[in-house]
Amino acid sequence: MSDAPLPSTQTNGNTRCGLVAVIGAPNAGKSTLVNALVGQKVAIVSAKAQTTRARMLGIALADAPDGAPTQMILVDTPGIFAPKRRLDRAMVSAAWEGAEAADAVLLVVDPVKQRRHELEPLLEALANRPERKILVLNKVDAAKKEPLLALAQDLTAKVDFAEVFFVSALTGDGVADMKAALATAMPAGPWHYPEDQVSDASERLLATEITREQLYRQLHEELPYDSAVRPESYAQRKDGSVEIHQQIIVTRDNQRAIVLGKGGSKIKAIGEAARKELSEVLGQKVHLFLHVKVEENWAESREIYEEIGLDWVR
Numbered sequence: 001m002s003d004a005p006l007p008s009t010q011t012n013g014n015t016r017c018g019l020v021a022v023i024g025a026p027n028a029g030k031s032t033l034v035n036a037l038v039g040q041k042v043a044i045v046s047a048k049a050q051t052t053r054a055r056m057l058g059i060a061l062a063d064a065p066d067g068a069p070t071q072m073i074l075v076d077t078p079g080i081f082a083p084k085r086r087l088d089r090a091m092v093s094a095a096w097e098g099a100e101a102a103d104a105v106l107l108v109v110d111p112v113k114q115r116r117h118e119l120e121p122l123l124e125a126l127a128n129r130p131e132r133k134i135l136v137l138n139k140v141d142a143a144k145k146e147p148l149l150a151l152a153q154d155l156t157a158k159v160d161f162a163e164v165f166f167v168s169a170l171t172g173d174g175v176a177d178m179k180a181a182l183a184t185a186m187p188a189g190p191w192h193y194p195e196d197q198v199s200d201a202s203e204r205l206l207a208t209e210i211t212r213e214q215l216y217r218q219l220h221e222e223l224p225y226d227s228a229v230r231p232e233s234y235a236q237r238k239d240g241s242v243e244i245h246q247q248i249i250v251t252r253d254n255q256r257a258i259v260l261g262k263g264g265s266k267i268k269a270i271g272e273a274a275r276k277e278l279s280e281v282l283g284q285k286v287h288l289f290l291h292v293k294v295e296e297n298w299a300e301s302r303e304i305y306e307e308i309g310l311d312w313v314r
């Protein structure tokens with residue numbers, strides 16, 4: 001576990017706390033798995049590959065089989081294959097950065113669609129890692145038993161996995177057992193996030209993810225690759241509603257025009273759809289304010305990366 005200066009309220013008792021890195025090829029189902037472990041929608045889930053941009057956190061709470069209340073901080077990493085652009089390389093290093101400090105690394109594999117040879121570089125890199133390695137064969141609802149077992153055998157011969165789990169992140173099959181086993185693997189120690197912050201942190205992140213999902217849906221190919229949604233503020237109002245301000249960052253003026261649309265029609269539609277979904281998910285009235293900002297070099301800015309991925313828990 002990294003020794004980042006995070007708040008901890010639980011300093012006594014028999015708690016456990018650890019960091020779990022979730023790695024795998026694009027579309028393996030990492031985001032879906034994180035959501036299943038956390039128990040609410042945290043990471044964006046899409047049928048399109050490479051939607052996971054920044055390093056993201058979900059925080060799962062569980063009672064370990066020995067009764068210890070356990071906090072598992074999940075680093076939901078982007079697809080980490082064949083990085084070409086700087087942004088992609090940054091995603092890869094974020095993936096490994098997450099894995100470096102982890103108490104466990106989950107390799108999530110889609111046993112049906114995953115091309116075996118594409119897993120090779122990842123398996124090789126994993127083989128030399130010191131962390132506790134766990135193989136998760138996902139999508140068992142869609143896989144046939146025999147090839148599934150053959151794949152498990154093949155992969156465990158290559159890497160010294162401490163455990164292998166067969167799960168369906170989608171239906172939840174096998175997820176509870178896996179979660180309990182993960183909790184046991186976490187070191188004893190105080191929680192790094194106070195319990196009441198866990199839900200808030202997730203909601204703050206969730207709010208930016210929902211806006212990003214709408215941007216993606218409503219702009220399709222027009223959406224600039226180098227765009228991001230950054231949380232500005234998240235505040236409960238006295239009347240029981242929540243006021244959320246977010247920045248949509250793009251790199252050029254013409255991209256700003258695309259996001260705004262004619263007379264601001266696009267941003268309005270995006271904001272309305274995001275607000276509606278957020279209100280439903282949060283179960284409260286939401287006031288959502290979106291600001292589009294041009295920052296030419298944001299993709300080179302470590303500060304912004306950190307803000308997108310981590311600022312919401314600080």
Ligand SMILES: Nc1nc2c(ncn2[C@@H]2O[C@H](COP(=O)(O)OP(=O)(O)OP(=O)(O)O)[C@@H](O)[C@H]2O)c(=O)[nH]1
Pocket residue numbers: 024025026027028029030031032033044045046047048049050051052077078079138139140141142167168169170171
């Ligand atoms: N049948 C089935 N589909 C699943 C399961 N888990 C995830 N999926 C689907 O697989 C697709 C990809 O899931 P994601 O969770 O977005 O995958 P990811 O690994 O986070 O993808 P990236 O963000 O590209 O890294 C989605 O359409 C999911 O609904 C599962 O257990 N069974």
